[in-house]
Amino acid sequence: MVSESPALIELEGIRRRYGGEDGSPEVEVLRGVSLRIQAGEFVAIVGASGSGKSTLMNILGCLDRPSAGRYRFASRDVAGFDADQLAWLRREAFGFVFQGYHLIATESARENVEIPALYAGLPAERRRERAVALLQRLGLGERLDHRPNQLSGGQQQRVSIARALMNGGRIILADEPTGALDSHSGKEVMALLNELADAGHTVILITHDRDVAAQARRVIEIRDGEVVSDSGSQVPARALPSPDLAEAGRDHGVSPWSELGEVARSAWRVMWQNRFRTALTLLGIVIGVASVIVMLAVGLGTKDRVVARMASMGATIMYLSGRQPPEGGPAGVVTLEDLDAVAGLPEVRAAMPVIGDPAMVRYGNVARSVYTFSSSEEMPRIHHWPVAVGRFFSAAEDKAMAPVVVLGHKAREQFFPGIANPLGLQLLIKDSPFEVIGVMSEKGADSGAEDYDEMVFIPYRAGRVRVFQALTHPDYSVIDAASSSQVLAAEAAIRELLETRHGRQDFGIGNAAAKLLAEAETQDSMTLMLGLIAAVSLLVGGIGVMNVMLMTVRERTREIGIRMATGARRRDILHQFLGEALLVTVTGGSAGVLLGIVAGLLLVASGVPLVFSLSAMLIAFTSAAATGLLFGWLPARTAAALDPVVALSME
Template sequence: MVTDAPLIELREIRKQYGGNGDAPAVEVLHGLSLKIHAGEFVAIVGASGSGKSTLMHLLGCLDRPSSGSYLFSGRDVATLDSDELAWLRREAFGFVFQGYHLIATESARENVEVPAIYAGMPEDERAARASALLTRLGLSDKLDNRPSQLSGGQQQRVSIARALMNGGRIILADEPTGALDSKSGAEVMALLNELADAGHTIILITHDRDVADQARRVIEIRDGEIVGDSGVSAIKQALPAPDMTQAGRDAGASFWDDLREAARTAWRGMRMNRTRTGLTLLGIVIGVASVIVMLAVGEGAKQRVIDEMGSLGTTIMYLGSGHPSNGGPPGRLTIEDLDAVAALPEIGHVMPIIGDPVTVRRGNVDRQVYAFASAYVMPLVHRWRVGKGRFFTPEEDEQLAPVVVIGHKAWKNFFPDGSDPLGKQILIVDAPFEVIGVMAERGADSGSQDYDEMVFIPYNSGRMRVYDARAEPDYTVVEAASEELVGKAEAAMKKLLIERRGRDDFRIGNAAAKLQAAAQTSNAMKMMLGLIAAVSLIVGGIGVMNVMLMTVRERTREIGIRMATGARERDILRQFLTEAVLVSVVGGVIGVASGLFIGAALLFWNVAVIFSLSAIIGAFACAVATGLIFGYMPAKKAAGLDPVIALASE
């Protein structure tokens, strides 16, 4: 029985090419009208150039007419957007091409699975269905063979299996026997007749009258017009048409399935083009490794500068009495003032100091030596370790203990025989002091006395035993709680002392500012090294873009095949974008490993290197971002290809 409502109805369809710019307009179809019912086996026959292939592209929703109406199951196809057209190709149509149009890098089973991927069929289910279809078509021993390993007839059967993967309610076969020998052609026609008996709607495009006569309805087309139609024959059964109310509503390929498929395809492509892949990866690897190594070297150099400056005090300020800015007698800072400063949250340590060259004797050695009377925190504030013995304690300072720590050169001067000075006594002015430690060798600041020649005594011991009960320190070393708080500490100290004293009769020298400027210079150098390295990463990204553009050009037909089997534009975009990112991820991983290896080699050669986790993560993230940014344009180009033009490419 033939129902009144046709499955496919064409009304006055016209298709025109050209007409833009200097290209002349050429009309291929001239007001063509046609009805095809579900379950029919129709052959559209005509000579080359008659418009039959153009008609097939319009029927399969691969192309749109210039004018006229195409109704599918009563729905005007012109009202469908690109996602809805992709849904219709997935759910309704299965394409069988003369040139087979199989993806060369995929196995027979994987080629058959392609439509199901975009329909969102679970991986295990689609693998089982693809295997069952190929087994049904006599290819159970060819599941893992690639197209180049199959004969023409076998490739066409794979193409038919692919057309049936999502149900294949309508099989559009374009010259399915054109490239086959007579035996293989007969097998394909027998298979199409079996599908017609099972209720599939078969639309066969051919130029061969003998092939067309094996169909149950023959439509002849000439010069873009129908010139003959044998009429609708009896239909045994028909598969139900897809529910057009669901057009575009399904999710299609899931994100993770699409991502996994794209990654698998990309990885296979990378393996098959090892040389090109290696050269592409090289740019990313060099970029990532350069960023990691240069930032590590820069951080190592900065830390070395900070360590070397640390002994000078990157957080140190000097506080002393002075004349008020508006005139008047000089001020005198008291111990209470210093205690108040020490209580500020921005301040780490307050260390009053008295120091002058005095006579120091041991035996027959008599020298003028700078006696440095300070608090017990001196090694901590000046980042200066004790090389031998120990430094004095707070209790020894409070008890006026006569103990002394001598500089490295002072040890050599007063103990020329190199004997152990610990427990021995020296005279500072006229007071005996017991040597309890020797400072590590340090050297002299520019224009200053050599620190290694000094002797260090507790502040109170020095004030009372050496410096005649001096009331106030010569100056006070004030250490900020951290490098970041130096400026705030100075401001808070000024505010506090003015409030306490009522005038600015003090002076603050910020030694840390100069040292921090040097550290900032080191930061600038590190940033410059990082930017230089980032340039190589950008160059690598441009390489990724060039390779992806080449890949799109090489795989244009594959893109057309995927679109014909139901891929949406975003599926194609996601696939090629994933491939670009995968290249960058692999390059990033190798780059990180290479950077760490080079850094380890530099450490072995005693180069100051400090790896930064943030730099490593940042370099890797930049590599991935490079893939996204530079891969987007090629992926967008791939997604925007015309399916008909893509399928016709070589």
């Protein structure tokens, strides 16, 4: 008798049309199919090829939507279900057994069976235990780790049945399950389906073979998209409960850690199976990351060399002296009082008066005209010029006009060629004796300047009183800015101060630091240019990742359909392919960092100035990962947007 109790599955006037939207002729495959299937029934839908039975199965399994009509599942109209709710229903209610098995070629038998439970969020250990138990129950306990190509057709179909049962398999949708099998394997599969029906599973068998259909407990014949006969529904002796549709779409699916592990595992497997292509893809990322690291290291190394040279030349130094004002009149004089005021500016670290001129210097029978540099005790610090032997004079010695002298490197060789330690000996500068207290390290000459190494250095006040009695004010003054970044601000502050004090612009400031800073800025621009050139190669590598991921999506379209049929949501597919793109770029980025370090060390050994920057390495690595996400997004979105039915039909 026909059961009038609420049906598990109820179709009313279901129609399915294809085409017509792009100018192609419209084809109606299903033409108003209506039927009711009770929970626990074993139903065979039989029909010739092209009759619409597979299309009907796709609609029953929520892989496809009808063009018209109503589909109620457990008294709920599924037309209002979104993509995630349909994925939940496929995962919790249905188990698919396909004629072509539809196993993922890269996964073992056990891993194929685990897939539905993965998307249901079952912990890994429980997934494994249940998959092993199902396979052992189906006689495949010794084939757990075999790939599909290592299994016979009958064994593959049993793996497919185990996968259909992984989440309970309340409804088994079997599409031509014996079509590709020999008679013996076919009988085994039908026996399994009968056992499942006896256990309360709802079994819907799609077949063109009437002998196979006759083994079911209800036979529905479909022809030209219409139901032409139905042997009638019988109340089953036993039925598994239907899923609670109130929970549809509320679950979180696969947990983040399980998803991450699954993505990493499958990605590594795909990368290994396509080793040559993966290596070529990684090469672009590796070269890009290594280039960024090496180029920036070269740029920073060169800049450090420039900065070091700037430091030795005085990257914060300005020269201040009196001059005739533009409007005419007497030349200005910068006094010691002016320098005290300048030294008090916050932008200025020190202000050093200088009197310098050639003077006759004698020791024994050696007499030479030597440039005598009279300054304050700040001279070594301002000029970044250390003393090699002995010491430099102090502020107290300058204030006391102490007759002490420090020799330049060459001056020592000229006056004391055979003396190992000249400290304590007396030099006669003009007519005044000066005691040698130190020797400067070798410095060399600036372009167009006196050779510093041939000079002698005496305290400013001792110079005025003992050597240059005719001079009452400094020849010029050396101003040391607080930092290289404050040089221009210091110059502006000095101008404002002295114009206020003098009432006119009767002074000049020579900003030697500005030229050096401009050189450093030029070096920064060169470093940036090198970094941009290297970034281009990283971009090219990212485009390569996108191309490979697009190819991967095309090659794995059926796998995507299988995952969707077993309950994967669109975002699960999106995350999987994004994760694979990210893994490729992270692997390439890591190898690129290593290659960059090795290449840099080789360059250092060759004498090239390099400074490795941890931030540059992090930026290069992060950029590689970001490139993977950016260029992997389009292929991943393409994969997630695939229609399950279309994906499953792809070869």
